[in-house]
Amino acid sequence: MRLATFQPQLGVHCETTTLRNMIHHAGVDVSEAMLFGLGQGIDFQYWDAPDPGRSTPMLTGRIEPALLSRNACSALGVELRESRAPDAESAHAAAAELLEAGHVVGVSVDIFHLDYFKSRSHFASHYIALYGLDDTHAHVVDTEQQGGAQRLPAESLRRARASDEGFMPSPHLYLYVGRLPARLTTHTDEVLREQIWNAIRLTARRMTEDRGPRFGLRAMRRAASEIAGWSDTLASPDEVVPAVGRFWRFAGTGGANFRKLYREFLTEARQRSGDSELDAAIEGLGDVQRQWDQAVDMLMDYPGADGRSRLQAVAALLDAIADAEQALFDGLLVAAAERAGESV
Template structure:
């Protein structure tokens, strides 16, 4: 079964790419950056390593998997369906049934089992859009970095969907959209303009709250203090420190890619709403992205414990500065956002 009229939509982040493909096929052409912003996707989260001292914590620059899709669909008035099958056979049969009904199917997978992925590590919070499946082959869309539209053995997809290894696995989870409101296809600009400022308000409120040491800007500052000591606290800093830098650069998990997406969302929001009050915040996130890139470059160029302590201290200082800059930006955004929503800042 393969969707004959499907047209792949490329993107830089797995979940927003998957959601964009599901919505586009259903009749709503929305940019990836807009979906990220409406989905309130930006965040910073700190997840402890399974074996502290032997591995690095997972430091992510976005909200929990699937929550972004839920938020964006709620803002757009779209019905998002989620389900988890009990076993690989049922999961494949359900995907085939949904494809036959005309839906693009979003699935959660472990990248270790995807043939086209060069990484040989388990990461189970990855999303891809399935637009074709039979007994031998699966046709999917991944991020632009992973080649966009890909064909892989159906058995590889079955293993990737079934995996319970890696970060935040969701075996046999699938998503699809249905019941698009008519206005989203006939007057999408109006729908987006109505939802943009509320999404900004909700995001700014969350990012300026103290949600403990695992979430938000407090988590970023916690990460900064620990990164400064990684030369002494990690078992193999020569490997793990540059690995974090590569992961942040190429997977986007640390922050740079997500800050780029949020800046693009604010730029598109400014154009759609014709609201110059957003201009300084677009500039703020451009500057924040540059700081993230600087931190990543320092991590990737880590020279080892003996010469790297000062380098990690520089990374820590950058992350503290990023936290300050993001706090100022979101506090600033909250004022016009609350005003437009008719609520106190």
């Protein structure tokens, strides 16, 4: 079974690419950046290293998997259905049934088992959009970096969906879009404009709260303090530190990628609303993105002439980024509260 009218929609982040393909096929074209913003996707999260000394914490620049899709669909009034099959055969059968009913199916996978993926690491929080499946092959859409629309062996997809290895595995998890509200299809621009500032308010409130040492700007500052000492605390820093930089840049988890996507959301929000209050945040996020890119460059170039000093410089950059993001989201929270007639 393969969806005859399906048109692949490219994107830069796996979950928003998958969500965009599901919603677009259902009948509404919403940009990836808008979905990311309405999904309140930006964050910073710190997940403890599975093997301290030999590996680093998982540091991500976004909220938890699937939560972004739930938030975006809630904002748009879109029915999002999630389920988890008990085994590989049931997962295959459920996907085939949904395709037969005309749905694009979002599936959670471990990139290690995708034959078109170059990475040889387990990462199980990846999403792809499934639009064709039979006993031998599957047709999916991945990110632009991974080539967009791909054809892979059905057995490769089965293994990727069944994996319980890597970061935050969700074996046999799948989601699809059910009902679209009529107004979203007929008055898309109006619906988007109505939801923009509420999504900004919720995001800014979360980003400015103290949510403990694992989430938000406090987690970023914690990461900075630990990165400064990686040359001494890691068993093989010459291997591990550049790998972190490559992962942040090319696997999509790093702050620069998600700050860029959120900046694109604010830029589109500015165009749709005509609200000049967003200009300062757009400019500020551009500066933040450049600082993130600089930090990643320094990690990828490690050890260089003086590895310890390089890591201390990365730590200083992360502290500066945390300060900049605090000011940026403080400003957005005030602006959003004013538009809602609330106090901060």
